[in-house]
Amino acid sequence: MLDMSGFPTELSGENTPMVSFRKVRKSYGALTVLDDLDLDINAGEMVSIIGPSGSGKTTVLRMLMTLEQINSGVIYVDGQPLTHMPKGGKLVPANERHLRSRRADIGMCFQHFNLFPHMTALENCMEGPVQVLGLSKAEARDRSEELLELVGMIAKKDQHPSRLSGGQQQRVAIARALAMRPKVMLFDEVTSALDPEVIGEVTNVIRGLVSEHNLTMLMVTHQMGFARDISDRVCFFYGGKIEEQGHPSELFGNPQRERTQQFLSAVREAV
Amino acid sequence: MFDWKWEFAWEILPRLVTATGNTLLAAGAGYAIALVLGLALAIAQRSPYRGLTFVVREFVEFIRSTPLLLQIFFIFYVGPQFGIRLSPWMSGMIAIGLHYSCYLSEVYRGGIDSVPKGQWEAAIALNMTTVQKYRRVIIPQAIPSALSGMGNYLVGIFKDTPMLSVIGVAELIHTANAIGSEHYRFLEPFTMVGIIFLAISLPAAGLIRLVEGRVRRKLGLK
Numbered sequence: 360m361l362d363m364s365g366f367p368t369e370l371s372g373e374n375t376p377m378v379s380f381r382k383v384r385k386s387y388g389a390l391t392v393l394d395d396l397d398l399d400i401n402a403g404e405m406v407s408i409i410g411p412s413g414s415g416k417t418t419v420l421r422m423l424m425t426l427e428q429i430n431s432g433v434i435y436v437d438g439q440p441l442t443h444m445p446k447g448g449k450l451v452p453a454n455e456r457h458l459r460s461r462r463a464d465i466g467m468c469f470q471h472f473n474l475f476p477h478m479t480a481l482e483n484c485m486e487g488p489v490q491v492l493g494l495s496k497a498e499a500r501d502r503s504e505e506l507l508e509l510v511g512m513i514a515k516k517d518q519h520p521s522r523l524s525g526g527q528q529q530r531v532a533i534a535r536a537l538a539m540r541p542k543v544m545l546f547d548e549v550t551s552a553l554d555p556e557v558i559g560e561v562t563n564v565i566r567g568l569v570s571e572h573n574l575t576m577l578m579v580t581h582q583m584g585f586a587r588d589i590s591d592r593v594c595f596f597y598g599g600k601i602e603e604q605g606h607p608s609e610l611f612g613n614p615q616r617e618r619t620q621q622f623l624s625a626v627r628e629a630v
Numbered sequence: 631m632f633d634w635k636w637e638f639a640w641e642i643l644p645r646l647v648t649a650t651g652n653t654l655l656a657a658g659a660g661y662a663i664a665l666v667l668g669l670a671l672a673i674a675q676r677s678p679y680r681g682l683t684f685v686v687r688e689f690v691e692f693i694r695s696t697p698l699l700l701q702i703f704f705i706f707y708v709g710p711q712f713g714i715r716l717s718p719w720m721s722g723m724i725a726i727g728l729h730y731s732c733y734l735s736e737v738y739r740g741g742i743d744s745v746p747k748g749q750w751e752a753a754i755a756l757n758m759t760t761v762q763k764y765r766r767v768i769i770p771q772a773i774p775s776a777l778s779g780m781g782n783y784l785v786g787i788f789k790d791t792p793m794l795s796v797i798g799v800a801e802l803i804h805t806a807n808a809i810g811s812e813h814y815r816f817l818e819p820f821t822m823v824g825i826i827f828l829a830i831s832l833p834a835a836g837l838i839r840l841v842e843g844r845v846r847r848k849l850g851l852k
Contacts, residue, residue, distance in 0.1 A: 426751050455760075462757045473752035477770045487756035490766055539756060 363433075368445035370438040377402040377575040378423065378543055383432035385418055385599075392418045394599035395432065402542075405569050405576045407586035407607075410596030411622060416579045419596075420545045423577070424467045425458050436464050437542060466541030470548040472528040474520040480507060480531045481516040484538045492539065499538070506534035510564045526557030530564055537568075544568070546578040550585075558582070565589065583626055587611050595619045639818045642809050646819065649805035650826055656723060656801055657788040663727025664787070665780070668734030672742060673764060675735070693732040699793050701725045706797045722794035730787050734780065741776030742768060774846045781838030785831050802826060 366381060376399035385393040392415045400406050408416045421427045423434060425441070433450060434441045443450035444457040453461070474483050484503035488494040494502070507513045510530040520528050529549055536544060546565065550558045562585050568574055569589050580586050586593055587607040594604040595616075603616045614620045674686040693701070705714075706721040716724070745768050753763040795804035806819035 424751075424755055426754060459757060459759070462754075465755075467755040469748060469751065469755075471748055473746075473748035473755075475749065475752070475767055475771075486766065487758075490762050491757050491759075536755065 363443070363450045366433045366440075366443070366450050368440065368448065368450055370435050374401075375438045376400055376435075377404070377437055378577065379435040380419070381433045381435070383422065383434060384430045385415070385422060385427070386430055392599050393422075393429075396600065398594070398601065400543075400575055400577060402575055403573045404591045405578070405589055407590040407593045408577065408579045408596055409581070409583065409586060409593060409622075410602075414596040415599040416596050417547055420467065420547045420577060420579055423543070424465055424545060425462055436461060463539070464542045465545065466536035466539050466543070467545040467547065468529065468532050468536050468549045470551050472520070472525070472532045472552075474528055474532055474535070476520050479517050479519055480512055480523070480534075483520070483531055484535045487535065487539045503534065503538050506537050507531070509537075509567070510534045511560070524557060525553045526560045529553065529561045533561075533564055533568075541574075543575045543577065546576065546580070548579050548581065550580070550582060581626075583611065583623070595622065597622075634817060634821075635815070638813070638815060639822060642819055643822070645805055645809060646802065646822055646826065649800060649802045650830075652799070652805075653788070653791045653801040654830075656719070656726065656791045656794055656799065657784075659723045660726030660730060660791075661784055661787050663723065664730035664734050664783070667727060667731035669738055669769075671731060671735035672738035675739060676742065690732045690735055693729060694736075698725065698729045698790060699796065701729055702793055702797060718794070718797045718799045721797060722791075722799045726787060726790065726794070730783055733783055733786075737776045737779035737783070738772065740779070741772030741774075744775045745771045774842070777838070777842040777845060781835070781842065784838065785834055788831060788834070789827065 370376070370379060378398075378400040380396045380398040383393055383396045383398075384391070394415075396415075396419070398419070408419060410416050418427065422429050423436075423441070429442050433443050439461060440450055440453070441458075441461045442453055444453045445451075474480075475486065478486060481500070481503055484506060485496070485499040488499035488502060489496060492499075504513060504516065507516050510533055512527060512530050512534065515523060515527060515531075520531070523531065533549075549565075550561055553561065562582070565576075565578070566589055569576065578586070578590070590607050592604060593607045593610045594601050595610065595614075595618075596602065597618050603610060603614060603619045610619070611623065614623055671686055671690060675683055675690070677683055702722060702725040705716065705725050706718060709716060709721065749767055749771065750763065753767045758766065791799075791801050792803035794801055795807065798804070800808075802823045806816075806823045809819045810816035
């Protein structure tokens with residue numbers, strides 16, 4: 360039995376972060392992907408995660424979305440434990456019922472969109488609100504059409520994903536995630552699978568979300584310029600830890616750690 | 631040598647038509663059982679409960695590795711020793727349904743496995759329950775690739791119904807054999823049974839392909 364005494368059953372207080380990783384560890388056999396990660400993200404904050412492949416960036420998002428289990432530590436969302444649940448004043452690993460109740464706060468967009476191919480763009484967006492949130496079809500349709508309008512896809516609402524370009528699919532995927540009204544949005548390399556000429560249409564949508572919505576966002580990206588433009592904070596991951604983090608102007612303009620400098624110069628050379 | 635008697639053929643036709651109805655009923659009922667039970671077996675094999683997964687997998691292997699005929703005999707003749715007394719009809723449909731459910735579970739399993747991992751993850755990200763995941767996301771995508779296998783087994787079940795004759799179900803072969811024994815003429819009844827099987831199997835196979843294409847289009851897949 361792991362000692363859970365260092366982890367409170369909930370976080371409270373004025374400055375409770377929206378997302379909090381506390382000593383989170385994840386390994387696959389002998390390979391440690393996340394090494395006692397501590398990371399707080401405040402409500403309304405836009406945080407980008409950059410770093411070399413294999414540094415654990417995507418794993419952070421996947422654990423927050425509960426797609427993967429953590430080995431130790433606790434993740435809190437909006438003050439409540441996500442990966443664990445309180446039982447008799449202590450935290451025990453979460454069961455599926457607890458996960459379902461907490462997961463509602465989180466939405467995610469994937470590198471390969473993962474739209475449902477057997478549904479139209481509109482049906483993709485309505486699926487969660489109708490099935491999971493229990494909205495009426497009319498309510499779900501209104502909400503979905505509003506969001507498809509927001510991402511500029513209303514004209515294609517009756518198309519199946521196979522008829523849409525990558526950029527269009529990703530915009531629908533963003534609308535689908537937003538239709539669940541999450542508090543935290545996760546973007547996992549959402550432009551990596553796109554043709555260069557359509558990257559802009561997706562980044563513009565995300566830009567709009569940053570300026571107009573009070574969403575908490577966590578984004579894994581390889582697009583340094585984009586991360587620099589829109590993030591409140593950038594975290595450089597290396598070897599399953601945050602090697603360096605800070606305001607984008609500092610981290611990109613004046614990186615302190617040698618590994619950060621190496622990574623950034625390697626990325627710049629590649630461009 | 632070859633003395634086909636039209637008169638006799640005409641005379642026995644009504645009995646064969648009735649028997650065709652029985653054959654179709656047995657095949658249809660068996661298939662219905664197999665479709666539902668097969669899906670349950672396929673999903674059970676993916677459950678997170680290791681014990682259940684193990685038991686179901688072994689059961690499917692066991693049924694697939696023993697002859698249908700043995701299973702029919704077992705249910706009909708051995709069942710009563712355990713207090714399970716079933717009519718030939720019930721025994722037959724259960725045996726065929728059970729046998730083919732194991733084959734269909736493999737077809738479903740292949741279909742479910744062909745759904746990309748990202749679809750499961752998207753379903754989790756929308757906070758769906760396990761039932762919602764299967765019903766709304768996974769099964770609709772698994773069925774199109776499973777359709778051709780499902781169709782093959784429908785024809786397979788149809789062709790296996792004669793096995794039920796061994797426990798006295800009055801399907802086509804059983805009836806043809808009875809007619810032959812009564813009149814000492816086998817040419818007409820068995821030839822007619824062959825034609826009936828062909829006349830049903832061939833269009834059925836074509837129909838299945840048609841349905842397959844239509845379902846795929848309806849789901850927006852290629």
